[in-house]
Amino acid sequence: MPMSGYDAIVLGHGSGGRLSHELLTSLFLPALGQGSELAREDQAVLPMPGEGRLAVTTDSFVVHPLVFPGGDIGSLSVHGTVNDLAVGGARPLYITASFILEEGLSTSLLRRIVESMRRACEAVPVRLVAGDTKVVDRGKADGVFITTTGVGLVPDGVELSAANARPGDRVLVSGPLGDHGIAILAARQGIELETALESDSAPLNGLVLDMLAVSRRIRCMRDPTRGGLSSALNEIAASSNVGISLLETSLPLRPEVRGACELLGLDPLYVACEGRLVAIVAEEDAQRVLGAMRGHPQGREAAVVGRVTGARPGVVTLESSIGGSRIVALLSGEQLPRIC
16 A cells, blocks of 8 residues: 655656545645535536636746746746736636646645645635646656646727737836846856846736726737747737837846846847736827836836837837847747746
């Protein structure tokens, strides 16, 4: 008979038998089983309150290291899922999560991760209503991988799309760029920065609600994760067949992020964020939306960083501080792997 009380994951935890049951009842359900009536079925049957349209997203999280300044893979998986719903105008309702656990993973570390997920869910709030665990051989999963699915509701009248940008619109970002990517890189490589830098990982749904409350002329929003601001804006420029011009002097960057990028030869426009958004807003509403963003804790350092143009459709350019300009193309290759 298998022993109980392991302090690390063993293959038996993925057997579907007694150890699987013990892992579920002693670790996952106390932290994440929000409603015992949902916890023991093979599916969650859920109400959909109000009117509107259903929004669904799915994502996987393979960040290294698992714990980093400002968060861990647990909170990151909730924030990343919630934010993908929020920037589409959806109110997050439910999350499911699948855990790939590596043999040898410390159960105390796993407990910390799922407790972090619970706190992140409560802060949004969003309900984690279903999940799954699998265990793989040592060396096959780098500790833990998490895959999530998020479900939300888009209210009637909210129409956000990357195809909606129009010449004259303004480009707004909710705060300093690159904090997450550089915090992960520093933790991974043991780089000591002059001041402590934490990931910007955070839920954006409250900020989005405040923005939509003051304007229905927000064209679209994106969370600039992998590929950073560059990828998000290139997607919008291509979908809307417009040009986008950024002003370098307007980009919010922390000194430690700017310094790390200069030292390592990185472009901050390609460095990932996990608690920031970029919004394309009609010119006449830009200042009103900016004020709403700055009134929310997640948008206090929001800024207008550029404009949408009719020139060079599909191209993003940066006007430099010395008067020149350059094309900000899509990232070729992987600048910072395993950041989310």
